[in-house]
Amino acid sequence: MKKLFAFISVFLMLSVSIFADVSVKKLDNGKYEVTFFYGNPRAAEVVIAGDFTNWQNGAEPMTKTDKGWTYTKVVPAGTTMKYKFISDGNWTADIKAPDTIDDGFGGLNGLVDVDALGGGNGAAAAGPKIKFQTWSMTEIQASGNAKTMEMTDVGLGVVSYLKFSGEVLPKLPVYFEIAAFEQNREGDGTKGNIYSKGTLDAATGLYNFGMDMLFDPIYWLGGQKSSDDPKSVGATGYGYLGHFKVGLSSDYVNWTAAVKYAKLPPHSINGWVTVDKEWEAGYDAIGGYSAFELGSKLQQLPFGTLTASVIPNRSADRAGNQYGMIAWCNLNLGQPAVIDFQYNGAYGKTYDHIFDTIMEEDFIVGYKGQFGDIGVKANYLINLYGSTDNGAGNKKYYRPAGSDVGAVTEDPNSLVDNMAANASATYANDDLSATLGFRMRGAQANMMYVEEGADDHYNISDQLGSLNRMRIYGDVNGNVTTALNIGVAPYAETTLNKDAKLSFSSAETWKIYAKPYFALDLDELAYIPAKLEGYAEVKAVTNEADAFTSVLGTGSYFDLPTVGLKYTHTFSNDIVKGFDATYVFDNTNSEQLFNYVYGTVEFAKDYKVQLGCGLRTANNGGAEPTNPFGFFVGATKKLPVLYKPTAYVQFLYAMCPYNKNLSDGPTAFKLDDYKFYSYTDEAVKTFADSYALRLGLQWDL
Secondary structure (H helix, E strand, C coil): CHHHHHHHHHCCCCCCCCEEEEEEEECCCCCEEEEEEEECCCCCCEEEEECCCCHHHHCEECEECCCCEEEEEEECCCCEEEEEEEECCEEECCCCCCEEEECCCCCEEEEEEHHHHHCCCCCCCCCCCEEEEEEEEEEEEEEEECCCCCEEEEEEEEEEEEEEEEEEECCEEEEEEEEEEEECCCECCCECCCEECCCECHHHHHHHHHHHHHHCHHHHHCCCCCCCCHHHHHHCCCCEEEEEEEEECCCCEEEEEEEECCECCCEEECCEEEECCCCECCCCCCCEEEEEEECHHHCEECCEEEEEEEEEECCCCCCCCCCEEEEEEEEECCCCCEEEEEEEEECCCCHHHCCCCCCEEEEEEEEEEEECCEEEEEEEEEEEECEEECCCCCEEECCCCCCCCCCCCCCCCCHHHHEEEEEEEEEECCCEEEEEEEEEECCCCCCCCCCECHHHCEHHHHHHCCCCEEEEEEEEEEECCCCEEEEEEEEEEEECCCCCCCCCCCCCCCEEEEEEEEEEEHHHHHCCCEEEEEEEEEEEECCHHHCEEECCEEEECEEEEEEEEEEEEECCCCCEEEEEEEEEEECCCCCEEEEEEEEEEEEHHHEEEEEEEEEEEECCCCCCCCCCEEEEEEEEEECCCCCCCEEEEEEEECCCCECCCHHHCCCCECEECCEEHHHHCHHHHHHHHEEEEEEEEEEEC
16 A cells, blocks of 8 residues: 555646746936846745845845835846745745756755846756856964963865856756865864864974875865775765766756765755755765756646656665655645645665665645635645564564654554644735744654754654644734834744544643843834834743743743844945844853844945954853953955955854854855854854964855
8 A cells, every 4th residue: 555655646647836036127327227127926934045135144125015025135247146945934946046056955046147148148048058156165273272272273274165057058957066075174273284283283283284285286275085986986086976967958858867975955844844955865976866847838728737746766865875765746726725735755775675664654635725814824734654574573664864764663553643733724914923823743753854953953753843742823913104114023832642642741841931022113103214123032831840940040931941132224325334233142052041132234335344252151050261352353254256256254252153164165154043053053052162264265256
């Protein structure tokens, strides 16, 4: 029966075609006015993210109109803009973009060449062409002890990915990525590749650097590693092919095949990420996929629109050893109903036994409808699991890859253990939005092809919740005046009853959370070109056994994890364009309490200054911090030479708000809401006793 489900599901391929457009107008001062349009007026919130917003870190809100959403930006001549829309939390490609470029995650970014469009040349020239992209960085960091100011190490980091995409022949797209160098900075307070106290003296480190850069530079820049294992080629000191993809496009079917570190084509259903954009088709440098997508001429039906894709792959374990399948379809019947279906499968590890034992199958169904001012969304997931038998009756139960689910039971006592669901209703008009929802997750409910914990995100538990839990949640916000918007996002969560029923017994411990927030437009209120925003997080429990030890006292039923306040100001002069300042009270660490302020000042000609300071104190009876005070200052400037890299300098003393690795981008703050994400990361908290000076260049072409 499971095999029948698998084969039927693969071919049940029935997404919304959202139409967008871009217009470019040349201004009298030689600059260009670029207007983006996203044609889905039913969306509750749409933002645009691109290389001009530092992607989602600085995504800009779009303005709602009767026909959709618009966003306008003035840019200088010679600008090329890569972008995507984020509609109600879902990344959405612009299917009417004047040109596209591979995003490196199995999808496409829109591409706008303002000179070509604004100069009357229209969209990109017809015919095959290959586009070049790169994410390249080089940085030197000197680190030391914050108490004694003694230097302990110096490290040079270099990361360079060379990407080529486009058509080698008409309707024959290709994409390949070469990791030329991949050496993250080694100056982290413990070791360095130029100097490391007690391990590597500066003379030896510089001599090694000079000799290898003269005789074998890619070896040194790649990390000076070697391996005889061909599966570990990605970790050697030499450049390697990181991602190769080729395809064939037609009006009826689009086909793509990829290998190596190829990321699967991402997908989402009503806010659930059902195929993670970070899920590589083989992190052991093996594995791949073959994707078949419905062409444009087959998407239009008499009663609606459908999109569909079938993706056989060898990536069910993410390492590239286990065969699997993804098949999804989306049927758009207009305003009353959009119906989604997705099937995931994990099969065998050898080609001759692919379907002998099906280890996991996911069946995901989604529904979205709009009834006047009320929007309804619902998602449902059920898993079927398998096991292997060594012939002696000893079963080996399956452990889903990249998941927070351990070994699973093939036949659980209750089917609820294998289920997850989410349903919500939203009422929205021009002045008020209110959402009420419910979600639940069984003890071994899982979602294949979605990461949990890797690459610093937790998409399974963020979407489905913790194992064996259920939650009632809401979000209400409204415009008190034209200047003030206030809201609150609460939830109440408890254990999911094991008897296949949803119990709301008072004997259960309920965890209660609320996040009140506000946004005050001072321009509307007092003609000040500024905005004040803020939020607080409040937690409570109903059982004394789960009481908090917090700043509110030992054994408290309440806790105050975070308070954040942000002020943003813009200027119309030719020197300072604007600044923002944020204050955070951060009580999320169990031992230390943080209070800190940080901000950015943006000047003309692409100069930016980032600065902040903070104070640590003991929390919950923890030890006093050895270095309570920290501060940082950084500056960036986009240079007009060398293919316009962003140059940056940073001095960090006992606090670091940036990403740890070069490949994650070291110039943007790493935030969770307003909080510095790194303070909850054990690996980065050790920076409290260190200082660092960083100098670097970053190219994002």
